[in-house]
Amino acid sequence: DAKTTQPNSMESNEEEPVHLPCNHSTISGTDYIHWYRQLPSQGPEYVIHGLTSNVNNRMASLAIAEDRKSSTLILHRATLRDAAVYYCILRDVRGNEKLTFGTGTRLTIIP
Amino acid sequence: DSGVTQTPKHLITATGQRVTLRCSPRSGDLSVYWYQQSLDQGLQFLIQYYNGEERAKGNILERFSAQQFPDLHSELNLSSLELGDSALYFCASSRGGVHQETQYFGPGTRLLVL
Numbered sequence: 001d002a003k004t005t006q007p008n009s010m011e012s013n014e015e016e017p018v019h020l021p022c023n024h025s026t027i028s029g030t031d032y033i034h035w036y037r038q039l040p041s042q043g044p045e046y047v048i049h050g051l052t053s054n055v056n057n058r059m060a061s062l063a064i065a066e067d068r069k070s071s072t073l074i075l076h077r078a079t080l081r082d083a084a085v086y087y088c089i090l091r092d093v094r095g096n097e098k099l100t101f102g103t104g105t106r107l108t109i110i111p
Numbered sequence: 112d113s114g115v116t117q118t119p120k121h122l123i124t125a126t127g128q129r130v131t132l133r134c135s136p137r138s139g140d141l142s143v144y145w146y147q148q149s150l151d152q153g154l155q156f157l158i159q160y161y162n163g164e165e166r167a168k169g170n171i172l173e174r175f176s177a178q179q180f181p182d183l184h185s186e187l188n189l190s191s192l193e194l195g196d197s198a199l200y201f202c203a204s205s206r207g208g209v210h211q212e213t214q215y216f217g218p219g220t221r222l223l224v225l
Contacts, residue, residue: 032211034211038154042219043201043218043219044201044214045113045215049211087154091210091211093211096167097142097205097212097214099144099154101146101155
């Protein structure tokens with residue numbers, strides 16, 4: 001499985017945008033980039049996913065580099081409820097459906 | 112609320128014992144996944160069932176087994192428990208049969224082996 005690298009932790013002020021980076025230099029052409037997050041004392045939840053083009057949904061935006069070796073999850077206006085561990089996951093369209101979690105980025109929101 | 116339910120929420124037991132964790136997927140979901148989250152190993156995929164059949168296996172120990180019943184609920188059986196089996200166990204579900212689909216996670220069962 002292709003590997004992802006994320007910073008262990010980040011801090012951001014409330015109501016400001018947050019950019020969470022992910023490096024995946026060994027990504028293959030059949031890997032989709034998924035983001036999940038895990039709020040304290042809860043199970044992980046889906047945030048967003050994409051293949052090549054930037055993606056937006058009600059929770060966040062995903063910016064994918066042109067060479068696809070990195071991506072950035074963007075929370076446009078962080079709230080205290082966004083404090084969580086964010087996981088960047090590669091899922092190969094040819095592989096099975098499991099999610100392979102790395103260590104993720106622990107995001108702290110400062111009020 | 113993801114729509115996935117897990118019981119019990121907490122479980123305390125002794126080494127050598129056997130426990131059963133239960134998961135009810137979202138209505139209409141055919142795939143069920145089990146994951147283990149421990150402090151040293153992080154979140155790890157254990158096993159997947161699709162419509163009653165085992166579909167994929169991960170780092171699941173031989174002491175652990177799972178099954179999915181005709182009503183699509185699933186059970187994870189852990190036997191000959193060791194201290195190192197203490198962890199959070201999550202169940203997730205998805206519609207099944209479509210790649211890249213979202214997995215919806217339950218609230219987890221926290222297992223403590225003493």
